[in-house]
Amino acid sequence: MFARFLQTRPRLENALSALDKHRLKLPKLSLSAYFPTFKERPVTVHEVPTGPWSSPIGDVLLLAKIVACAQPKKLMEVGSFRGYTALTLARHMGDEAKLVTVDRYPDHGEAYRDTEIASRIERRVTPIEPGAFSQDEPGSYDFIFLDAGHQYEEVRNDTGILLPLLAPTGLFLWHDYANWGRFSRYNGVPEFLHHLATSCTVYHVDGSGLAIYSPAWDTAEGTGRVRSCLSAGFESDPWTTGALR
Numbered sequence: 001m002f003a004r005f006l007q008t009r010p011r012l013e014n015a016l017s018a019l020d021k022h023r024l025k026l027p028k029l030s031l032s033a034y035f036p037t038f039k040e041r042p043v044t045v046h047e048v049p050t051g052p053w054s055s056p057i058g059d060v061l062l063l064a065k066i067v068a069c070a071q072p073k074k075l076m077e078v079g080s081f082r083g084y085t086a087l088t089l090a091r092h093m094g095d096e097a098k099l100v101t102v103d104r105y106p107d108h109g110e111a112y113r114d115t116e117i118a119s120r121i122e123r124r125v126t127p128i129e130p131g132a133f134s135q136d137e138p139g140s141y142d143f144i145f146l147d148a149g150h151q152y153e154e155v156r157n158d159t160g161i162l163l164p165l166l167a168p169t170g171l172f173l174w175h176d177y178a179n180w181g182r183f184s185r186y187n188g189v190p191e192f193l194h195h196l197a198t199s200c201t202v203y204h205v206d207g208s209g210l211a212i213y214s215p216a217w218d219t220a221e222g223t224g225r226v227r228s229c230l231s232a233g234f235e236s237d238p239w240t241t242g243a244l245r
Helices: 002-006 010-018 057-072 085-090 152-165 190-196 220-227
Strands: 074-078 098-103 121-125 141-146 166-175 202-205 212-214
Touching: 057 085, 057 141, 057 166, 057 212, 074 085, 074 152, 085 098, 141 152, 152 166, 152 190, 166 190, 190 212
Parallel strands: 074 098, 074 141, 098 121, 141 166
Antiparallel strands: 166 212, 202 212
């Protein structure tokens, strides 16, 4: 009853969320520590979409940096909507890479249609269910970005279907690991990822609303490498910290 009440009162829920200082519990991963060329690798912004459901431009830039540094060969974005994030990712992947975009809306992908990159993007219109990915080999994707339904059961369902498609050294990213929508139950991403983190190594990308996982981090060698890249948080000297102000 309370959740339904808050679903039509986002300002009230935002105020309640601001009081919850301990919701985001995942350790923070520093991408600049994880990728040796992260700081130097340039990314290009063409469009800055501001319409409904637009991803924050800072998160899009971090995704582009990850793609530029990791150079995955086969990518998937699930929950593509208008396709601006997909277009940015495609512009930063290697010449031989391919991107699959998935959304239930038939009109999705308007941003990259009729562009120079459109031939390298496979567009699928389907709900997220096992049959939609029967053509994909397990472990065949190097990069998967999930930004579809945000309620707990939706994220649980989608992650369960998509994770088997991830390569052993691939990267899986979730959007909206963020402190909103808890009380209305619109955003169960944090709660699901906290549960998932009890069985595999999931991190919060420092300075963003992204969470990230790689099966490689569940190995002894991978665990040591990624733990050395955890963010220490805010330091007292602003000139020596790598944290955002």
